[in-house]
Amino acid sequence: RIMFRLWDLVAIILFLAGMAGMGLWFARRNTSTEAYFLGNRSFPGWAVGISMLGTSISSVTFLAIPAAAYVLDYRQAVTNLALPFVAVIALIFFIPLFRQGALTSAYEYLEKRFGVLVRSYAALSFLVLQVVRLAMILYLVSIPIEGMLGIPILWIIIVGGVVVSLYTVFGGIEAVVWTDVVQTFILLGGGLLCLGLMVWDLPGGFGQVIEIGTEFNKFSLGPLEGGFGERTFFVVLLLGLVNFTNEYAGNQNVVQRYIASKSLREARKATLICMFMSVPTWMSFFFLGSCMFAFYHVFPEPAVAAMAADEVLPHFILTRTPPFVGGTIIAACLAAAMASQSSSINAISTICTVDFVKRFGRPRTDREHLVIAKLIAGAASVLMIGGAILICYIPKESMNDFGLIIGSLFGGGILSIFLLGFFSTRVGNRAIIAGTAVALCFNLYLMLNTFGWLPPVLALPVHSYWTTIIVNAVSFPVAYGVALFRPNRRNLERLTVWTLPPGSFGGNPKPGLPAMTE
Numbered sequence: 001r002i003m004f005r006l007w008d009l010v011a012i013i014l015f016l017a018g019m020a021g022m023g024l025w026f027a028r029r030n031t032s033t034e035a036y037f038l039g040n041r042s043f044p045g046w047a048v049g050i051s052m053l054g055t056s057i058s059s060v061t062f063l064a065i066p067a068a069a070y071v072l073d074y075r076q077a078v079t080n081l082a083l084p085f086v087a088v089i090a091l092i093f094f095i096p097l098f099r100q101g102a103l104t105s106a107y108e109y110l111e112k113r114f115g116v117l118v119r120s121y122a123a124l125s126f127l128v129l130q131v132v133r134l135a136m137i138l139y140l141v142s143i144p145i146e147g148m149l150g151i152p153i154l155w156i157i158i159v160g161g162v163v164v165s166l167y168t169v170f171g172g173i174e175a176v177v178w179t180d181v182v183q184t185f186i187l188l189g190g191g192l193l194c195l196g197l198m199v200w201d202l203p204g205g206f207g208q209v210i211e212i213g214t215e216f217n218k219f220s221l222g223p224l225e226g227g228f229g230e231r232t233f234f235v236v237l238l239l240g241l242v243n244f245t246n247e248y249a250g251n252q253n254v255v256q257r258y259i260a261s262k263s264l265r266e267a268r269k270a271t272l273i274c275m276f277m278s279v280p281t282w283m284s285f286f287f288l289g290s291c292m293f294a295f296y297h298v299f300p301e302p303a304v305a306a307m308a309a310d311e312v313l314p315h316f317i318l319t320r321t322p323p324f325v326g327g328t329i330i331a332a333c334l335a336a337a338m339a340s341q342s343s344s345i346n347a348i349s350t351i352c353t354v355d356f357v358k359r360f361g362r363p364r365t366d367r368e369h370l371v372i373a374k375l376i377a378g379a380a381s382v383l384m385i386g387g388a389i390l391i392c393y394i395p396k397e398s399m400n401d402f403g404l405i406i407g408s409l410f411g412g413g414i415l416s417i418f419l420l421g422f423f424s425t426r427v428g429n430r431a432i433i434a435g436t437a438v439a440l441c442f443n444l445y446l447m448l449n450t451f452g453w454l455p456p457v458l459a460l461p462v463h464s465y466w467t468t469i470i471v472n473a474v475s476f477p478v479a480y481g482v483a484l485f486r487p488n489r490r491n492l493e494r495l496t497v498w499t500l501p502p503g504s505f506g507g508n509p510k511p512g513l514p515a516m517t518e
Contacts, residue, residue, distance in 0.1 A: 006323075007323035007324040007327060008318075008323065008324065008326045008327030008330065009327060010324065010327065011324050011326075011327030011328045011330070011331050012145075012327050012330055012331050012334065014331075015186070015331035015334060015335070016163065016331075016334070018182075019167060019179055019182075019183070019335075019338060020166070020167050022167070022171075022175060022178065022179050022182070023166070023167020023168065023170065023171040023175045023179065024167065024170070024171075025175075026171045026172060026174040026175035026178065027167070027170035027171050027172070027175065029172075029174060030170070030171070030172040030174075030370065031370075032366055032367075032370065033104075033353065033366055033369050033370050033373060034104075034366075035172060035173075035174070036172035036173065036349075036370055036373055036374075037104055037172070037173055037256070037346070037349075037350045037353075037354070037373070038104060038173060038256070038259060038260045039172070039173045039174045039177065039260050041259065041260055041261070041262060042260075042262045043177055043257075043260050043261050043262060043266070044261075044262065044266055045261055045265070045266035045267065045268070045269030045270040045273065046269065046270070046273060047177055047178065047181055047270075048177065048257045048260065048261050048266070048267070048270035049269065049270035049271065049272070049273025049274045049277070050180065050181045050184050050185075050273065050274075050277075051176070051177040051180035051181060051184075051257065051270075051339075051343075052254065052257055052270060052271070052273075052274040053184055053273070053274050053277050053278055053281065054180035054181070054183055054184035054187070054335075054339035054340070054343075055180060055253055055339055055340050055343040055344075056247075056274070056278060056340075057184070057187060057281060057339065057340070062140075062187060062190070062191060062285065062332070062333045062337075063140045063141075063143065063144075063310055063313055063314070063333065064140060064310060065077075065282065065285040065286055065288075065289065066285055066286070066288045066289035066292055066312075066313050067289065067309035067310045067312065067313065068286075068289065068309070069218065069285075069286045069287070069288070069289025069290055069292075069293070070289040070290075070292050070293045070309055070312055070313075071309040073217060073218050073219065073220040073221070073222070074218070074219055074220060074221050074222075074286050075220065075221055075222030075232075075233065075236055076236065076286075077221070077282065077283060077286045078221050078222065078233055078236040078237045078240060079236055079237070079239055079240030079243060079244075080240060080278070080279055080282040080283070081237065081240065081279070082237060082240035082241040082243075082244050083240070083244050083275060083278055083279060084275055084279065085241070086241065086244040086245050086247075086248050087244075087248065087271050087272070087274070087275040089245070089248070090248040090249070090271055091268050091271055091272070092505060093422060093497050093505075094248055094249050094258070094422070095258050095264065095267050095268055095271065096264065096500060096504045096505050097109070097422060097495075097496075097497065097500070098255050098258045098259060099258060099259065099264055099267065100494045100495075100500070100504075101494070103259055104256075104259065104350060104354050105123070105252060105255075105256075105350060105351055105354040105355050106122075106126075106250050106251070106252050106255035106256075107119045107120075107122050107123040107126070107252075107351065107355050108354065108355070109421070109495070110122055110417065110418075110421065111359075112495055113421040113490070113492070113495050113496075114417070114421060114428070114429045114432050114433075115429040116359070117429075117433065118417060118429070118432055118433065118436070119355060119359075120355065120356075121436065122250065122414050122417060122418075123351050123355040123356070125414055126250075126251070126252055126347075126351060126414075127348055127351060127352070130252075130253075130344045130347060130348050130380075131348070131380065131383045131384065131387060132387060133340070133344055134340075134341055134344050134345070134380065134383070134384035134387065134388075135383075135384055135385075135386075135387025135388045135390065135391055136387075136388075136391060137337045137340050137341055137344075138157055138160065138161050138164070138337065138341070138384050138385065138387075138388035139157065139388040139391045139392065140310065140337070141160065141164075141333055141334055141337035142156040142157045142160055142388065143310060143311055143314045144313075144314035144317055144318065144330045144333060145160060145330065153392060154389055154392070157385055157388045157389055157392075158385055158389075161381060161384055161385035161388065162381070162385070164334075164337065164338050164341055165341065165345065165377075165378075165381035165384070167179075167342075168338075168341060168342035168345045168346065168377065168381075169345065169374055169377040169378050169381065170374065171342070172346065173256070173260060173346055175342065176342040176343055176346050177257075177260070179338065179339070179342060180339045180342070180343070182335075183335035183338055183339040184335070184339060186331065186332050186335040187332040187333070187335040187339070188281065188332075189332060190328060190329045190331065190332020190333065190335070191281075191284060191285055191288060191332065192284070193325070193328070193329060193332075194288060194313070194316070194317065194321075194329050195284070195287065195288045195291055197320065197321060197325075198288075198291040198292060198294075198295045198316070198320075199291060201295065201299075201320070202291075202294060202295060202298055203298065208294060208298070209287075209290055209291050209294040212293065212294040212297050212298075213290045213293065213294060216293070216297075218290050218293055219290065221233050222236055235463065235465055235466060235469075236465065238469055239465050239466075239468070239469060242415060242468055242469050242472060243468070245415055245419070246414060246415040246418075246468075248271075249415065249418040249419065249422070250414055250415065250417075250418040252347040252350060252351055253343050253344065253347045256346075256347060256350060257270060258270075258271075288313075292312060292313060292316060295316070296312070303315070314330075317329050317330060341384070344380075345377050345380050345381060345384075346377065348376065348377070348380040349373045349374070349376045349377040349380065350373070352373075352376045353369055353372055353373045353376060357369065357372055357376075413435070413436050413439030413440070413443070413471050413472050413474075413475040415468075415472045416435065416436075416439070416472040416475035416476050416479070417432055417436060417475075420432060420435075420476070420479055420480075421495070421496070422496060422497055423496065423497060423498075424480075424483075424496070425488060425492055425496055425498055425499065426480070426483045426484075426487050426488055427479050427480060427483040427488060428483065428486065428487060428488030428489060428490060429488075429490070430482060430486045431479045431480070431482040431483035431486055431487075431488075432479050434478055434479060434482040435474075435475040435476070435478040435479030435480075435482065436475060436479075438474060438475065438478045439471045439472070439474050439475035439478070442470065442471055442474050443467065443471045446460075446462065446464075446466075446467045446470065446471070447467070449462065450464040450467065
């Protein structure tokens with residue numbers, strides 16, 4: 001038993017040492033904010049695409065998605081089926097728009113389109129959601145480490161958060177992208193290894209997983225009938241469309257990679273690579289949850305029956321895998337966490353520096369801004385650790401479900417702001433502020449409704465998954481209605497899909513007209 005723990009720990013230490021070495025290597029190259037935030041806009045598409053995949057997977061995928069399939073079924077997988085449709089829209093419209101000019105932040109676009117108030121609101125909303133996401137990831141990755149070392153999870157969160165954050169603070173976007181590439185392959189290998197071990201141990205192998213999953217309706221995509229109070233197939237699919245469109249149209253983690261790619265062609269290649277790899281990856285982790293359910297149906301354990309869903313996979317890793325192999329799988333889980341944490345910490349640093357310090361602060365040199373950016377990254381790490389400790393005490397069905405609820409409650413109509421900016425020439429500053437104000441009020445009402453804080457006469461039988469869908473749906477007509485009386489007066493050249501110059505979407509520009517900025 002001691003050797004089991006020892007060799008698992010050796011595998012984890014080797015992985016962490018390798019990642020720390022990569023971070024320190026890239027830290028020496030960060031001599032400007034352009035390098036720290038964008039890697040001097042020189043990344044190849046294949047590396048950016050794999051980095052995007054690694055960022056989207058995270059330990060939420062590695063632990064929470066199998067937990068969701070284990071405790072319920074595949075209905076939460078339906079959200080991922082929306083990605084290919086959204087990615088195609090991003091290829092055609094979103095990427096060319098963001099590659100206009102010398103943007104660093106997604107929200108710089110919003111100031112040009114609508115004004116500084118809208119930019120600041122969207123940037124602040126992103127920061128809040130990213131801090132929550134960071135805390136979730138750190139909490140999840142601490143679970144298997146706690147089981148292996150027998151140390152209270154609070155200490156694992158504190159120590160793990162510090163160790164994982166160090167190289168992301170100093171390494172900048174280059175460390176983020178290139179370590180993401182390595183970490184993505186490690187975490188994919190860890191997931192497949194875990195799945196293979198479960199199927200190998202089952203007497204009936206793969207067929208028994210299918211048989212048991214079918215018997216207990218574990219492959220269901222959710223009820224097909226309508227209804228606002230349940231997580232039906234259609235509401236989860238609609239939520240996926242809204243969430244992925246929000247991610248690809250206005251999430252700094254994604255937009256920063258569009259901009260950091262060395263050309264429009266490479267940015268599009270990155271998005272295609274991420275699209276083709278993401279859906280099979282997600283579905284394989286849902287199937288891992290099915291294997292886990294079948295395994296403990298055949299080999300029941302009283303301890304497992306009493307566990308929270310998110311704890312079952314770590315339990316399998318720590319009790320059913322050989323020495324060093326378990327540590328390798330946990331290292332894969334760490335890789336998932338680090339890929340997402342590094343991206344989010346760098347994005348938070350970018351937004352705070354570009355959208356708030358540079359925008360509202362006194363003039364400073366680029367070197368001063370670089371120091372501030374690293375300090376902000378450190379502060380984000382502290383918030384991550386504090387949030388992960390708080391999550392330990394929050395009741396939840398599974399962390400994947402918890403994440404979807406938080407995203408729905410605090411989205412605040414950001415998607416409608418970007419889409420109206422991209423596709424409307426009539427909606428201007430006053431109209432979008434009016435639409436957003438109404439959306440925020442409705443968001444607050446639905447949040448109180450979700451937590452059961454409204455009197456029964458005012459309560460609605462609406463599941464929290466509907467929140468972000470309804471909030472964005474409300475914002476659209478309000479903004480357009482105001483725009484009928486208060487139309488846009490700004491110069492919209494290069495700011496909407498209708499006012500980009502010919503050739504911006506990949507064709508050949510007409511003579512005398514500027515082409516897309518590369």
